[in-house]
Amino acid sequence: MKTRKLGNSNIEVSSIGLGCMGFTQSYPPFPEKSDGIATIRKAVELGVTFFDTAEVYGPFTNEELVGEALEPYRNDVLIATKFGFNFNKNRLDSTGKTATLDSSPETIRHAVEGSLKRLRTDHIDLYYQHRVDPDIPIEEVADCISKLIKEGKVLRWGLSEPAVKTVRRAHAVCPVTAIQSEYSMFYRKVESEMLPALEALGIAFVPFSPLGKGILTGNVKANDTFAANDVRSTIPRFNDQVNLKKNIAMADYVTELAKNKGTTPAGIALGWLLAQKPFIVPIPGSKKVSRIEENLGSAEVTFTADELSSIRKNLESIEIVGERYPENQEILTGK
Secondary structure (H helix, E strand, O other), rough: OEEEEEOOOOOOOOOOOOOOOHHHHOOOOOOOOOHHHHHHHHHHHHHHEEEOOOOOOOOOHEEEEEHHHHHHHHHHOOOEEEEEEEEOOOOOOOOOOOOOOOOHHHHHHHHHHHHHHHHOOOEOEEEEOOOOOOOOHHHHHHHHHHHHHOOOOOEEEEEEEHHHHHHHHHHHHHOEEEEEEEEEEEHHHOOOOOOHHHHHOOOOOEOOOOOHHHHHHOOOOOOOOOOOOOHHOOOOHOOHHHHHHHHHHHHHHHHHHHHHHOOOOHHHHHHHHHHHHHOOOOOOOOOOOHHHHHHHHHHOOOOOOOHHHHHHHEEEEEOOOOOOHHHHHHHOOOO
16 A cells, blocks of 8 residues: 655655544444444455544544554554534533534543544544634634644644644744545535645645545436435535536546546546645545555556646546535634
8 A cells, every 4th residue: 555644754654544434424324333443454454554433423422433443553553533523511412513623632631532432542643623623712722732742642733624834834933744634526615725835834634525425426317315323414415416416527537537447436537636746645435444444546547747737627627516514513614
């Protein structure tokens, strides 16, 4: 498996990681715990060394699953998890929408102890602030993380869905290793400001939903509907049949590219992301070994300069309609 460094650090991870959220929430059906553990361990055997989870996934059950699955391989993998919610103030409902943002030092310290226990480890390799807390200055958050790093409980840190100015302020207090935000052929907003800033700062970029929440795999059809516990049922880009019918044009284009290049749509989507910048490490989520194998194969997909130029022109010509999140989830997406 090819590897990439996380920004300016000397830490190398597999060029394709594994987002583990879907094992316990957002993308049903969910596997039995034993099957999930077996799949994650198989991913390690296939060469994956970078795994992503969060305390809010479940909540807590995803970290427990990942911790048990990776315990035999702990010294060979990098585990990323996330903090940023207070579960005592406002207990989560089944969708996770009512979590209270809280990145106070007290909550962070409580969160890190819980994550360490659930992940069966004495350190967190990469600790993200899950969403920026507007009530806590990012400098205060960075200072708290700096102390946790000195204590050895956290090795490095990052932020999920921040603004560029927030990244700069955080980085000035405690060097940031990675930023995680949505990025794919289906959503490219980070290209204008975030990617150039990270390149200048030497910070890695970890795209979540690199397959456009599944649409870029070619497995989502224009007339599809989604179960109530499927996150896409709430997303305007997917749950409005008019929007979905229009957005399928992007999936059709990726499928056509895959046929012409002799690979799969996922190979095109992930290979394209890897071709954008050397500091990009996508974390596609999958619960099936066959899909993980397919995703890992994308590391071998390459493009010529002419191909990338042509793809760029076509991407810009395809209109994507609908918001990527419903309005009532704005606080959870850092908007």
